[in-house]
Amino acid sequence: MARKKSEKKRQKIISSATKLFAKNGYFCTSMSEIADMAEMSVGSLYVYFKSKDDLLIEIFRNYFDELMGEVEEIFTETEQHPLDKLFDGLSLVVNKLSTDKDMAKVFLVELRQSNKALQSIAPEIRKKYEDLITNLIDEAKNKNLVRKNIDPELIGLSTFGLIESILFDWVNKGYTKKKLLRKLEKAANYFIQGIRKN
Amino acid sequence: MARKKSEKKRQKIISSATKLFAKNGYFCTSMSEIADMAEMSVGSLYVYFKSKDDLLIEIFRNYFDELMGEVEEIFTETEQHPLDKLFDGLSLVVNKLSTDKDMAKVFLVELRQSNKALQSIAPEIRKKYEDLITNLIDEAKNKNLVRKNIDPELIGLSTFGLIESILFDWVNKGYTKKKLLRKLEKAANYFIQGIRKN
Amino acid sequence: MARKKSEKKRQKIISSATKLFAKNGYFCTSMSEIADMAEMSVGSLYVYFKSKDDLLIEIFRNYFDELMGEVEEIFTETEQHPLDKLFDGLSLVVNKLSTDKDMAKVFLVELRQSNKALQSIAPEIRKKYEDLITNLIDEAKNKNLVRKNIDPELIGLSTFGLIESILFDWVNKGYTKKKLLRKLEKAANYFIQGIRKN
Amino acid sequence: MARKKSEKKRQKIISSATKLFAKNGYFCTSMSEIADMAEMSVGSLYVYFKSKDDLLIEIFRNYFDELMGEVEEIFTETEQHPLDKLFDGLSLVVNKLSTDKDMAKVFLVELRQSNKALQSIAPEIRKKYEDLITNLIDEAKNKNLVRKNIDPELIGLSTFGLIESILFDWVNKGYTKKKLLRKLEKAANYFIQGIRKN
DNA sequence: TATGAATGAGGTTTCATTCAT
DNA sequence: GATGAATGAAACCTCATTCAT
Numbered sequence: 145m146a147r148k149k150s151e152k153k154r155q156k157i158i159s160s161a162t163k164l165f166a167k168n169g170y171f172c173t174s175m176s177e178i179a180d181m182a183e184m185s186v187g188s189l190y191v192y193f194k195s196k197d198d199l200l201i202e203i204f205r206n207y208f209d210e211l212m213g214e215v216e217e218i219f220t221e222t223e224q225h226p227l228d229k230l231f232d233g234l235s236l237v238v239n240k241l242s243t244d245k246d247m248a249k250v251f252l253v254e255l256r257q258s259n260k261a262l263q264s265i266a267p268e269i270r271k272k273y274e275d276l277i278t279n280l281i282d283e284a285k286n287k288n289l290v291r292k293n294i295d296p297e298l299i300g301l302s303t304f305g306l307i308e309s310i311l312f313d314w315v316n317k318g319y320t321k322k323k324l325l326r327k328l329e330k331a332a333n334y335f336i337q338g339i340r341k342n
Numbered sequence: 343m344a345r346k347k348s349e350k351k352r353q354k355i356i357s358s359a360t361k362l363f364a365k366n367g368y369f370c371t372s373m374s375e376i377a378d379m380a381e382m383s384v385g386s387l388y389v390y391f392k393s394k395d396d397l398l399i400e401i402f403r404n405y406f407d408e409l410m411g412e413v414e415e416i417f418t419e420t421e422q423h424p425l426d427k428l429f430d431g432l433s434l435v436v437n438k439l440s441t442d443k444d445m446a447k448v449f450l451v452e453l454r455q456s457n458k459a460l461q462s463i464a465p466e467i468r469k470k471y472e473d474l475i476t477n478l479i480d481e482a483k484n485k486n487l488v489r490k491n492i493d494p495e496l497i498g499l500s501t502f503g504l505i506e507s508i509l510f511d512w513v514n515k516g517y518t519k520k521k522l523l524r525k526l527e528k529a530a531n532y533f534i535q536g537i538r539k540n
Numbered sequence: 541m542a543r544k545k546s547e548k549k550r551q552k553i554i555s556s557a558t559k560l561f562a563k564n565g566y567f568c569t570s571m572s573e574i575a576d577m578a579e580m581s582v583g584s585l586y587v588y589f590k591s592k593d594d595l596l597i598e599i600f601r602n603y604f605d606e607l608m609g610e611v612e613e614i615f616t617e618t619e620q621h622p623l624d625k626l627f628d629g630l631s632l633v634v635n636k637l638s639t640d641k642d643m644a645k646v647f648l649v650e651l652r653q654s655n656k657a658l659q660s661i662a663p664e665i666r667k668k669y670e671d672l673i674t675n676l677i678d679e680a681k682n683k684n685l686v687r688k689n690i691d692p693e694l695i696g697l698s699t700f701g702l703i704e705s706i707l708f709d710w711v712n713k714g715y716t717k718k719k720l721l722r723k724l725e726k727a728a729n730y731f732i733q734g735i736r737k738n
Numbered sequence: 739m740a741r742k743k744s745e746k747k748r749q750k751i752i753s754s755a756t757k758l759f760a761k762n763g764y765f766c767t768s769m770s771e772i773a774d775m776a777e778m779s780v781g782s783l784y785v786y787f788k789s790k791d792d793l794l795i796e797i798f799r800n801y802f803d804e805l806m807g808e809v810e811e812i813f814t815e816t817e818q819h820p821l822d823k824l825f826d827g828l829s830l831v832v833n834k835l836s837t838d839k840d841m842a843k844v845f846l847v848e849l850r851q852s853n854k855a856l857q858s859i860a861p862e863i864r865k866k867y868e869d870l871i872t873n874l875i876d877e878a879k880n881k882n883l884v885r886k887n888i889d890p891e892l893i894g895l896s897t898f899g900l901i902e903s904i905l906f907d908w909v910n911k912g913y914t915k916k917k918l919l920r921k922l923e924k925a926a927n928y929f930i931q932g933i934r935k936n
Numbered sequence: 937t938a939t940g941a942a943t944g945a946g947g948t949t950t951c952a953t954t955c956a957t
Numbered sequence: 958g959a960t961g962a963a964t965g966a967a968a969c970c971t972c973a974t975t976c977a978t
Contacts, residue, residue, distance in 0.1 A: 150937090169455055171369035174972060176940095185939045187975085196973065253454045256510070257367055267514070295528060302529045305507025309499045312454070316465070330493060331500045338536030348962080373948060383964050385950085390962095394948070546941080565851055567765035571969065581943050586970065649850045652906070653763055663910070691924060694904075698925045701903025705895045708850075712861070726889060727896045734932030744958090768951060770961095779960045781954085790952065939978080950968075957960080 154192050156182045158206075159246075161199055166246035170200060170254050197261030200254065204262075207247060208269045211240055212276065219280050226284035227336050230277070230303070231329075237307055238328045242314070242321045249315050252308060274300035290339050299339065306331055352390050354380045356404075357444075359397055364447035368398060368457065395459030398452065402463050405445060409438055410470045417478050424482035425534050428475070428501070429527070435505055436526045440512070440519045447513050450506060472498035488537050497537065504529055550588050552578045554602075555642075557595055562642035566596060566650050593657030596650065600658075603643060604665045607636055608672065615676050622680035623732050626673070626699070627725070633703055634724045638710070638717045645711050648704060670696035686735050695735065702727055748786050750776045752800075755793055760840035764794060764848050791855030794848065798856075801841060802863045805834055806870065813874050820878035821930050824871070824897070825923070831901055832922045836908070836915045843909050846902060868894035884933050893933065900925055 160181035164173040175196055179186045193199040215233045224232075241248040255266045274297060281296035310331060314324040358379035362371040373394055377384045391397040413431045422430075439446040453464045472495060479494035508529060512522040556577035560569040571592055575582045589595040611629045620628075637644040651662045670693060677692035706727060710720040754775035758767040769790055773780045787793040809827045818826075835842040849860045868891060875890035904925060908918040 169457060172457070175974085176972075179940095186973090187939050188937080190974070191937065256451045256454060259367060259370070293528075294532075295525075298525055298529050299532075301507045301511050301525075302504055302532065305503035305505075305510075306500055307503075308507070309503025310496075312503075313499050327493075327496060327499075330491075331496050334492075334496075334500065334536035335533055336536070338532035338534070351962090372946080374946095384948090385964050385966095386962075388949070389964095549941090565853060568853070570967080572967095582969090583943050583945095583971080584941080587941060587943095592969070652847045652850060655763060655766070689924075690928075691921075694921060694925050694928075697903045697907050697921075698900055698928065701899035701901075701906075702896055703899075705899025705902070708899075709895050723889075723892060723895075726887075727892050730888075730892075730896065730932035731929055732932070734928035734930070769953085770951080773961095780952090781960050782958080784953070785958065939976100941976095943972100943975080945972100947971075948969095951964100951966100954964080955960100955962095957962105 150192075153182075153184070153188070157184075157189060157192055157199070158203055162203055162244075162246045162250055165200070165203075165254060166249035170257065170259065197259075200259075200261050201265050203247075203250065204255070204265050204269065207251075208272075211237065212269070212272045214240070215273070215276055219276055226280050226287065226289055227340055230280055230299075231332055231336060233276070233280075234303060234307060234328060234332050235325065238311060238325060241311060242324055245315060248311050252312050252315060270304065273304060276300075277303060289341055291341050294339050302335065303332075306335060351380075351382070351386070355382075355387060355390055355397070356401055360401055360442075360444045360448055363398070363401075363452060364444035368452050368455065395457075398457075398459050399463050401445075401448065402453070402460075402467065406467045406470075409435065410467070410474065412438070413471070413474055417474055424478050424485065424487060425538055428478055428497075429530055429534060431474070431478075432501060432505060432526060432530050433523065436509060437523060439509060440522055443513060446509050450510050450513060468502065471502060474498075475501060487539055489539050492537050500533065501530075504533060549578075549580070549584070553580075553585060553588055553595070554599055558599055558640075558642045558646055561596070561599075561650060562645035566646075566653065566655065593655075596655075596657050597661050599643075599646065600651070600661050600665065604668075607633065608665070608668045610636070611669070611672055615672055622676050622683065622685060623736055626676055626695075627728055627732060629672070629676075630699060630703060630724060630728050631721065634707060634721060637707060638720055641711060644707050648708050648711060666700065669700060673699060685737055687737050690735050698731065699728075702731060744786075747776075747778070747782070751778075751783060751786055751793070752797055756797055756838075756840045756844055759794070759797075759848060760843035764851065764853065791853075794853075794855050795859050797841075797844065798849070798859050798863065802866075805831065806863070806866045808834070809867075809870055813870055820874050820881065820883060821934055824874055824893075825926050825930060827870070827874075828897060828901060828922060828926050829919065832905060832919060835905060836918055839909060842905050846906050846909060864898065867898060870894075871897060883935055885935050888933050896929065897926075900929060 157178065161173070161178045164177055164181060167173075175189055176186050178199075179189055182189075189199070193202060214236060218232050218236060219229050221229070241251065254262065255269065257266075277300035278296040281290065281294060281299050284290045285294065285296070307328070310324070310328050313327075355376065359371070359376045362375055362379060365371075373387055374384050376397075377387055380387075387397070391400065412434060416430050416434060417427055419427070439449065452460065453467065455464075475498035476494040479488065479492060479497050482488045483492065483494070505526070508522070508526050511525070553574065557569070557574045560573055560577060563569075571585055572582050574595075575585055578585070585595070589598065610632060614628050614632060615625055617625065637647065650658065651665065653662075673696035674692040677686065677690060677695050680686045681690065681692070703724070706720070706724050709723075751772065755767070755772045758771055758775060761767075769783055770780050772793075773783055776783075783793070787796065808830060812826050812830060813823055815823070835845065848856065849863065851860075871894035872890040875884065875888060875893050878884045879888065879890070901922070904918070904922050907921075
């Protein structure tokens with residue numbers, strides 16, 4: 145029970161920090177602001193996280209471990225057409241990030257920082273994503289479902305860019321989630337059409 | 343002559359700052375580091391730029407005004423197939439940014455900041471790019487050269503994302519410029535294939 | 541208990557700052573000098589006061605609220621001759637300021653600054669003083685105890701000037717408190733004689 | 739002729755500086771602001787004045803040497819009643835300062851600074867004034883025109899305070915010069931009544 | 937576990953003054 | 958005489974982190 149209460153506090157810190165990082169950026173957010181929003185003392189933050197960097201890292205770690213797990217599930221289900229699975233994967237990522245605009249913002253902005261804290265985690269997330277895509281495209285190539293000369297790594301990169309740019313647009317313009325998803329689907333289709341073997 | 347010397351100093355500040363912003367990020371670069379690298383005093387930085395923010399803004403403003411000008415030239419040349427012009431435009435952007443990896447890095451990272459300094463300039467650059475693409479795609483639609491239902495704004499977004507993700511990969515992995523361009527061309531082709539009317 | 545300790549520190553900052561402002565003036569006193577004299581770190585000053593301006597304001601605010609309160613008490617005691625109350629009021633002010641020469645100095649010098657910090661507080665203090673005098677002189681007029689045509693506001697101004705110039709002399713020449721009070725009383729008498737109805 | 743042109747520049751610097759010191763205070767006025775207002779370069783200021791302090795000192799020196807000279811003239815004219823001469827002297831000072839509100843402001847504010855630059859000049863001006871008054875009152879005492887026990891030095895102090903407080907009021911409230919003079923005359927009369935032998 | 941006062945290093949910026957032109 | 962770019966010391970202030978309670 146004590147464990148539970150403690151976990152609740154951790155989550156409150158994470159959600160407060162995410163909100164503030166989204167609004168003002170990592171560097172323009174102070175620990176005391178986070179403490180204020182989380183309704184606890186600065187000292188308490190350091191009970192749960194060993195540094196400000198650490199807090200940022202943990203925000204990403206949990207979230208993207210889970211997210212990538214879900215993508216993997218989709219990709220390893222064997223029955224579907226690989227390009228449909230690709231489509232579903234992209235939708236899933238955007239769908240999930242669209243439920244927490246603050247997280248989406250932080251993901252888009254902070255994951256590019258040269259910030260030391262993230263020099264470990266950011267490439268890790270990208271790598272995981274690219275590996276999943278690469279495997280999927282390899283599968284598609286083996287089944288002869290995509291054009292020749294398709295570079296699987298490049299598909300990873302491109303789709304990551306697609307996700308990012310469309311989320312970025314949504315985050316800044318603030319339209320409905322539904323519209324966001326329709327946009328993603330359309331753009332994904334342009335792209336998938338470009339690599340599908342007819 | 344004094345004017346010329348003065349302009350030389352300005353450029354030295356800009357290149358030093360760009361290098362450091364690329365390496366450590368805007369917030370983790372101090373004015374005194376910039377002064378050191380530019381081989382002048384901190385006070386001198388403030389002779390040429392009225393604040394650190396201002397310095398960052400000017401770095402972007404000059405560079406992207408020129409770059410977008412060049413893209414516009416390509417797009418408004420009338421004789422080519424619009425999708426070829428699109429291809430050429432993407433190549434141009436990546437080509438140019440590939441000559442200055444520091445600038446590329448700064449472009450990729452800092453243009454997403456919620457940093458107040460950039461809240462004006464970043465959207466401006468994106469907007470200019472999107473407008474150029476939108477006009478081009480509209481032209482292509484009028485000439486019936488792309489599939490129905492193509493959303494011009496979405497093409498802007500997607501290609502921006504494409505450029506970013508491929509540059510980002512290059513910046514981090516550091517392969518040759520030639521390889522970078524080949525990647526961009528390939529990815530651009532996937533995408534353009536996806537929207538071209540056959 | 542923590543509260544008490546905290547209040548002690550505040551007071552130490554205030555007294556150190558007052559001493560230094562008196563000696564070198566507000567602008568020629570740095571926060572780090574204040575910190576040194578108060579035997580704490582610069583950062584600590586900002587725990588108690590949100591800016592250097594704020595520190596100066598608080599020095600005045602507390603002191604003069606109390607002082608004006610005491611003057612008011614004298615003036616609203618009903619039994620005495622109003623001009624005697626005026627005399628007592630002037631004595632009180634000088635008496636009190638003579639117990640803290642640093643405060644007197646700061647009062648004389650800084651309250652005239654065009655310093656933004658004080659643009660709110662300085663007129664407030666003067667106004668409070670003038671209002672008290674005005675009421676008192678109005679009372680005297682109603683009781684027919686002063687000459688006709690006496691301008692109450694002018695009495696406020698003049699006596700304020702009297703207090704200031706005599707304190708200023710004392711602060712610079714540094715004679716005994718007793719002598720200071722005698723001077724004030726004499727000068728006050730000259731003035732009061734000039735307005736009293738015989 | 740060159741001499742004349744040079745003197746004109748000096749005067750332009752002085753008037754610009756006075757204006758800015760009046761508005762923002764000595765410490766909140768920068769040399770480059772003064773240069774801007776005087777329509778010349780910073781370097782030129784240093785051709786005419788050896789430092790910022792020096793500039794402030796010279797502003798006072800010229801002005802008050804002249805002013806005190808005029809007061810002296812009045813006081814040494816032998817035919818008038820000394821207390822009338824006192825009255826005329828006070829009027830003269832206020833009259834003159836009322837023609838240049840900026841100078842009045844600077845006089846009121848900066849002459850109290852503990853500013854090193856002024857530690858020489860400020861007491862000098864006060865001393866000169868007090869000496870003139872002391873001589874005058876001594877004359878009056880000899881002629882048996884004032885009450886016994888009048889302290890000449892105290893009259894100097896008090897009237898200086900009177901002048902200051904009334905000018906201060908005018909400077910802040912900004913009424914007409916005529917009204918200012920009437921106020922001064924009234925207040926002077928209260929005071930002179932208080933010391934005159936009936 | 938929880939607190940928040942205390943720290944001190946480091947940030948950006950200002951500015952009086954100098955000096956080569 | 959006139960200029961204004963260059964300087965560098967010093968200013969105010971912030972903030973991640975610690976630690977005694």
